[in-house]
Amino acid sequence: xxxxxxxxxxxxxxxxxxxxxxxxxxxxxxxxxxxxxxxxxxxxxxxxxxxxxxxxxxxxxxxxxxxxxxxxxxxxxxxxxxxxxxxxxxxxxxxxxxxxxxxxxxxxxxxxxxxxxxxxxxxxxxxxxxxxxxxxxxxxxxxxxxxxxxxxxxxxxxxxxxxxxxxxxxxxxxxxxxxxxxxxxxxxxxxxxxxxxxxxxxxxxxxxxxxxxxxxxxxxxxxxxxxxxxxxxxxxxxxxxxxxxxx
Amino acid sequence: xxxxxxxxxxxxxxxxxxxxxxxxxxxxxxxxxxxxxxxxxxxxxxxxxxxxxxxxxxxxxxxxxxxxxxxxxxxxxxxxxxxxxxxxxxxxxxxxxxxxxxxxxxxxxxxxxxxxxxxxxxxxxxxxxxxxxxxxxxxxxxxxxxxxxxxxxxxxxxxxxxxxxxxxxxxxxxxxxxxxxxxxxxxxxxxxxxxxxxxxxxxxxxxxxxxxxxxxxxxxxxxxxxxxxxxxxxxxxxxxxxxxxxx
DNA sequence: TATTGCGCTTAACATAGGTTAATGAGTTTT
DNA sequence: AAAACTCATTAACCTATGTTAAGCGCAATA
Numbered sequence: 001x002x003x004x005x006x007x008x009x010x011x012x013x014x015x016x017x018x019x020x021x022x023x024x025x026x027x028x029x030x031x032x033x034x035x036x037x038x039x040x041x042x043x044x045x046x047x048x049x050x051x052x053x054x055x056x057x058x059x060x061x062x063x064x065x066x067x068x069x070x071x072x073x074x075x076x077x078x079x080x081x082x083x084x085x086x087x088x089x090x091x092x093x094x095x096x097x098x099x100x101x102x103x104x105x106x107x108x109x110x111x112x113x114x115x116x117x118x119x120x121x122x123x124x125x126x127x128x129x130x131x132x133x134x135x136x137x138x139x140x141x142x143x144x145x146x147x148x149x150x151x152x153x154x155x156x157x158x159x160x161x162x163x164x165x166x167x168x169x170x171x172x173x174x175x176x177x178x179x180x181x182x183x184x185x186x187x188x189x190x191x192x193x194x195x196x197x198x199x200x201x202x203x204x205x206x207x208x209x210x211x212x213x214x215x216x217x218x219x220x221x222x223x224x225x226x227x228x229x230x231x232x233x234x235x236x237x238x239x240x241x242x243x244x245x246x247x
Numbered sequence: 248x249x250x251x252x253x254x255x256x257x258x259x260x261x262x263x264x265x266x267x268x269x270x271x272x273x274x275x276x277x278x279x280x281x282x283x284x285x286x287x288x289x290x291x292x293x294x295x296x297x298x299x300x301x302x303x304x305x306x307x308x309x310x311x312x313x314x315x316x317x318x319x320x321x322x323x324x325x326x327x328x329x330x331x332x333x334x335x336x337x338x339x340x341x342x343x344x345x346x347x348x349x350x351x352x353x354x355x356x357x358x359x360x361x362x363x364x365x366x367x368x369x370x371x372x373x374x375x376x377x378x379x380x381x382x383x384x385x386x387x388x389x390x391x392x393x394x395x396x397x398x399x400x401x402x403x404x405x406x407x408x409x410x411x412x413x414x415x416x417x418x419x420x421x422x423x424x425x426x427x428x429x430x431x432x433x434x435x436x437x438x439x440x441x442x443x444x445x446x447x448x449x450x451x452x453x454x455x456x457x458x459x460x461x462x463x464x465x466x467x468x469x470x471x472x473x474x475x476x477x478x479x480x481x482x483x484x485x486x487x488x489x490x491x492x493x494x
Numbered sequence: 495t496a497t498t499g500c501g502c503t504t505a506a507c508a509t510a511g512g513t514t515a516a517t518g519a520g521t522t523t524t
Numbered sequence: 525a526a527a528a529c530t531c532a533t534t535a536a537c538c539t540a541t542g543t544t545a546a547g548c549g550c551a552a553t554a
């Protein structure tokens with residue numbers, strides 16, 4: 001393993017393919033922190049024709065959609081190591097807003113550089129594509145949660161998924177992590193009312209399943225939590241197609 | 248425009264990039280109908296290590312997940328022109344089942360051939376990637392529906408989205424299409440009970456919004472339907488990044 | 495140190511949608 | 525043509541979750 005510095009994206013991709021020093025060098029060059037976004041600001045500059053992909057390096061953000069009467073649905077949380085705006089850049093489609101939930105540090109990357117990656121660095125391109133595939137898998141799980149799981153099950157699933165993701169970029173402890181968001185945001189993510197989020201949280205505290213106070217989550221009984229929502233992390237894992245590994 | 252034969256995939260991709268005759272030729276070769284799957288069968292052979300991507304050419308299928316107590320959530324309908332198993336093939340992950348809802352004709356494609364497409368035909372690869380991006384966009388809409396839309400809104404959205412997709416592969420009339428599935432399947436897609444699907448359908452019939460009998464849907468007031476769920480099709484459209492068009 | 499405000503908590507009440515169960519209309523099987 | 529199924533339909537009743545509204549605690553501001 002090389003001693004080059006690692007950012008969250010590299011850590012994430014490295015779970016999939018063992019990156020060689022050259023590739024790590026390229027990524028480090030591409031992913032230099034060069035921006036800062038204050039809490040509440042939009043992550044993606046909405047100048048249409050903006051040709052920028054944003055890599056989140058530190059902090060939390062979310063993607064959401066608002067219906068005409070104000071109902072909001074958060075479609076995903078954006079964590080360190082996640083790219084934002086790839087689709088907008090490649091296909092000129094934006095179908096949601098992205099907002100910083102905390103102050104964030106980011107790397108703004110030219111869309112052209114991403115496209116070049118696809119031309120010149122097939123393994124890296126494949127790894128990035130795998131990132132998108134993982135997002136889609138998480139989306140699938142969210143559909144299942146919202147469609148068929150109860151409030152308690154949804155909640156268990158969310159807290160476990162966040163832990164898993166944060167751990168894979170080195171930002172979580174073994175059974176705890178910082179969750180710097182309000183219950184209202186959790187409600188808008190789980191398709192519940194804020195009151196019911198609170199009720200459910202209380203109940204789970206009482207059952208010694210988890211603690212969640214002051215922006216800090218402790219999974220007190222992760223085994224039980226996993227049972228409750230039949231959590232499996234396989235959808236977050238993967239192995240590259242052999243033909244692609246050896247390019 | 249060339250006079251070569253078109254299958255559903257070609258029609259779909261052609262909305263994104265104007266394919267040249269050579270590319271159409273490659274796709275036609277790759278997408279020859281070579282399989283038939285009976286209603287109720289799994290679309291993807293579940294032999295692990297199977298290295299096959301399935302292109303649906305005719306018929307309907309769906310992806311779903313079943314919770315341990317039998318609750319089922321359909322995560323998406325698979326229509327002609329849709330690829331199935333790309334992620335499984337590239338990353339060895341399967342996180343849902345895929346089942347034929349009608350008898351289906353398909354093209355089984357070797358994963359290797361898809362991978363080669365990524366190496367040799369960047370525009371086609373980009374177009375296929377765009378297909379995945381579109382699926383993710385639809386997934387996002389589903390999350391919004393399940394999380395924040397009422398039964399009636401969800402239903403309106405589903406019927407409009409299906410019409411849009413079917414039209415784009417030439418399998419729908421201007422305001423009508425065949426929907427060869429049961430109300431139970433609609434329920435499992437919309438996260439509702441079968442009884443409530445029926446209730447909602449009755450109400451929408453009475454309001455002259457749509458007809459749906461004998462597997463045939465007629466959108467009687469598509470304008471109103473669009474208002475109800477603030478349907479927008481922009482998430483289904485897109486334009487390729489300029490750098491990719493001219494490769 | 496008073497004030498304001500945001501986020502958390504709780505209680506009382508309301509409802510969209512779930513459950514159970516029975517009936518009917520077509521279709522397939524025997 | 526009877527029996528057996530599968531789907532759609534309807535009614536009666538139930539519950540998970542939503543809504544409204546009111547305190548509470550703490551941090552930021554004045």
